[in-house]
Amino acid sequence: MGKLTREAVVGQALEIGDAEGLGGVTIRRLAQELGVTPMALYWHFKNKEQLVVGMADHLIQGFVIEEDFSAPWREQLHELVTGLVRVLRRHPCAVQVVDEVDQMAVPSFLRVWDTALGLAKRAGFDYEESCLISRYLLQGAIALAGGPMRRRCPGLSEGEAAERLRVKRLTLQSLPPDVYPHIVEMAVPLAEGADAGLYDTFGVDLLIGGIEAMAARPHR
Amino acid sequence: MGKLTREAVVGQALEIGDAEGLGGVTIRRLAQELGVTPMALYWHFKNKEQLVVGMADHLIQGFVIEEDFSAPWREQLHELVTGLVRVLRRHPCAVQVVDEVDQMAVPSFLRVWDTALGLAKRAGFDYEESCLISRYLLQGAIALAGGPMRRRCPGLSEGEAAERLRVKRLTLQSLPPDVYPHIVEMAVPLAEGADAGLYDTFGVDLLIGGIEAMAARPHR
DNA sequence: ACCTGAACACCGTTCAAGT
């Protein structure tokens, strides 16, 4: 039995989170799977919140965009968003983790944020606006990574997922059509979610498009 | 002691949630404050999840946008988003509730969604795109209502909030400037969050702007 | 129909103690 390190704990936590959702990540459960007492974890992490911060940091680690000052800012922003989405997609529980955590406490997230801020400034936005823009972008990327309706459900098998989807579709279809006409009509695409490729490109274009529109209009 | 009704339970739950955050809303706590056994609540709600669904439904209840077919769709969309943001702002815990709940299980949320879907169709988007657009809009509105950094912290007094803000600012300012140059530089606006008015109008314009950009470009 | 009592299987965390 190897030593109990911060990385070992975070790794195991991510494994549980990916398999069963963040709800399954528990100090006691974690300790059990690591062959150790629950209280052992408290030497490595101040509390559970810090454990989740560790998970989030590990997740985003290794995503670095080099600031290429020759490329136009819109392309850089595009790359930033698509890159972040791709990184978050690598772990099923990533969005759940990043959503719950205090993002300002996650170093690797702050790095991404810093880059976004720089790009917003370069695009000509002032201080306050750059803050909004950057938050908007990162939040948007996370929402995109939550992706085509596959949200909030790590922790169920192949067949279970298909069954769940069928139930969701039927639920929507059996809604009263006079009060939810469009939802009933579009029950199929709503339940299934869009094609992943379309979803991503469309979503990113939407985000960047909104920002470009703001950049183009006259500031007071 | 009046009777224990669904509404009484939801009302008390919202009161706790507004004062201390959704984390304070507990079956046992709720029962205690209502002068009743925890198990009494299980006659009125199948489980805690359904309680939260009830909270969410109550929150969005009463927000209805009449479909005005004479107005252009962009104005209607604008009104939809600003209206939703305003409704969510009425309760400090609203965003937390709506974020956690399975939105498809909340009737009043489905009504808003249905309206958004109809407007997207009217704007000329096809089925799949309308699904994306509508999700994007509602998710965006919720994120906006989470607002200028006031996120995730119902449940602390006036002074505590000010202190927390000061700490946050200092934390950001004392970050290593060589690795987080822009964050350190913009620590003040980042920590304080933007002016609420600017935040909302800017955010809504960003959302609608992105959609208009997509509507204007040629579809394949 | 509406609520209680007792019990089950969980949580996070603290604090003193061991090696």
Next chain:
DNA sequence: ACCTGAACACCGTTCAAGT
């Protein structure tokens, strides 16, 4: 420095039973 044991104050939920 690194981990354990015992205890505290919580959770959600089930199930049989009361009125």
